[in-house]
Amino acid sequence: MTGRGAAPDTQEMSSMAYRVLLVEDNLGDAELLQERLSESVFASFEVIHVNRLAAAVGALSAGGVDVVILDLNLPDSSGLATLTQVCAASHAAPVIVVSGIVDAQMRREAVAAGAEDVLTKEESNSYLFSRSILFVIERNRAREQQRQLEKLLEVTPDAIVVASVAGEVLYVNDTALTLFNRTRDELFAAVEAKVHEGDWQ
Numbered sequence: 001m002t003g004r005g006a007a008p009d010t011q012e013m014s015s016m017a018y019r020v021l022l023v024e025d026n027l028g029d030a031e032l033l034q035e036r037l038s039e040s041v042f043a044s045f046e047v048i049h050v051n052r053l054a055a056a057v058g059a060l061s062a063g064g065v066d067v068v069i070l071d072l073n074l075p076d077s078s079g080l081a082t083l084t085q086v087c088a089a090s091h092a093a094p095v096i097v098v099s100g101i102v103d104a105q106m107r108r109e110a111v112a113a114g115a116e117d118v119l120t121k122e123e124s125n126s127y128l129f130s131r132s133i134l135f136v137i138e139r140n141r142a143r144e145q146q147r148q149l150e151k152l153l154e155v156t157p158d159a160i161v162v163a164s165v166a167g168e169v170l171y172v173n174d175t176a177l178t179l180f181n182r183t184r185d186e187l188f189a190a191v192e193a194k195v196h197e198g199d200w201q
Contacts, residue, residue, distance in 0.1 A: 017044040018066040018137055021059050023086065024098075025051040025074050033069060033098070033124055040130030053077040053085060060089040067137050068095040069124075070115075080113050087114035094140040096133065098124045116140065167192050 020037065024030040030049050037045040048065070050056050053076050059065065068090055072082045087095055094116035099106070107118045116136050123129070150171065153160050159176035163169045169188040180187055 017046045018134070019064055020045050020047045020133070021056060021065045021068045021093075022047050022049045023051070023053070023056040023068065023074065024049070024071045026071070027051075029071070029121065033129075036125065036127065036129045037133070039127065040134075042131050043134050045130065045133070051075070053082055056086055057089045060086070060091060060093070063091060065090070065093045067133055067140075068093055069133070070095055070097050072097060072099055072110075080109060083110060083113050083115055092140070092144060094136050096136060161187070161191055163191060 022030060022033060024033065030051075034047050034049065037047060048059055050059055051074065053074050056068070056070075060068070068086060070083065070086055072079055074082060077085065083095065083097060095114060097110050097115045097118045098121060099118070100121045102118055102120045110118045116139075117132070119129075119132070123132075150173075153171070153173045156173065157175060159179045160171070160173045161169065161176050162171040169191050172184060172187050172191075177184060177187060180190075182190065
């Protein structure tokens with residue numbers, strides 16, 4: 001099911017359909033989640049609905065999924081084992097767990113097992129649900145872009161140190177560590193001290 005709507009202030013966003021893999025064996029819950037996504041004014045979503053773990057793994061193997069919405073208890077798997085297998089097959093697509101009962105311990109365990117977020121069924125019924133999904137997708141993409149940039153910077157022969165205007169060191173590559181003969185923590189501290197002293201304006 002595909003929901004289309006124009007974002008309030010981003011025309012490009014409204015023309016892009018994000019692919020959502022919805023793994024839910026309760027048909028009523030699945031239809032409600034799809035309805036909430038179809039009502040979104042923040043982005044468009046193309047929803048692929050499956051009701052078993054095996055089908056979810058198969059869909060993920062085809063690639064192109066932007067986010068997974070996962071019920072942990074399925075006919076062919078239950079609990080955190082479901083999450084572990086989905087995360088292993090997700091190809092870095094973020095996984096959001098939606099469960100009828102969520103407590104602090106369950107949330108911690110799910111996040112530790114690889115979930116990007118954990119929501120109750122009640123929270124997923126909110127009109128802001130689609131916005132939460134979009135935030136997770138964009139946050140994951142930003143992290144992936146940063147990882148790719150860091151990989152590129154690591155292979156350059158130049159020493160690179162990146163600091164914020166406030167003097168906080170954000171990144172140093174291995175060439176810089178070798179050039180200055182410092183550990184990463186030592187170089188972070190040295191650069192921050194220089195910036196705060198006003199030597200590196």
